[in-house]
Amino acid sequence: MTENSNENQPSIMVPLDDLDKVEDIDKVDTLVQELATIRQSAKKIAIIGSRNLAITHQQIIETLTTSLVTQGNTIITSGGSSGTNAAAIRGAMKANPNNLKVILPQTIGQQPSDVQDQLIGVPNIVEHPDRAMMTLTDASRICNREIITECQQLICFLSHTSGTLHKAVEFAEDSHKVVTVFYLD
Secondary structure, eight states, X not given: OOGGGGGGSOOOOOOOTTXXXXXXXXXXXXXXHHHHHHHOSSOEEEEEEOSOOOHHHHXXXXXXXXXXXXXXXXXXXXXXXXXXXXXXXXXXHHHOGGGEEEEOSSOGGGSOHHHHHHTTTOSOEEOOGGXXXXXXXXXXXXXXXXHHXXXXXXXXXXXXXXXXXXXXXXXXXXXXXXXXXXXXX
């Protein structure tokens, strides 16, 4: 081999001018935070989603929630007589009621009787009488943000047309939470 044999080797150009950008450093910091959250043994996980679910989806959510609580995680959700929140409550109650926090959009008294029945025995319920005069849609939007603010990770079950839940997912991503989305349609 001659000295010129290196001239035929392909070279890779690495741009160095953008290494000092603050936004790239912020992205790395965010990634490091998200990886640390994923690796934590016990964390606060929010589970929210659609009310209109097939029974098989509800069973999957219930099983997932039971497993997450068994591993030591705390589940944060809202009330609901059917669907995602109800399945999450059932799953957490099976594993360890003390690792469940239910944040209601309004008050227990404003919930339908089947939701009130489901909440019997839940040790950690947060009510919001200050939202009693709001529409349920507006109160739920605020409630979702409160739930997401308290968690480290969000698991959301929704359809592509779920406007309120899409906004909740967007808020979680903007808040640098670890987000897992399951589309049901």
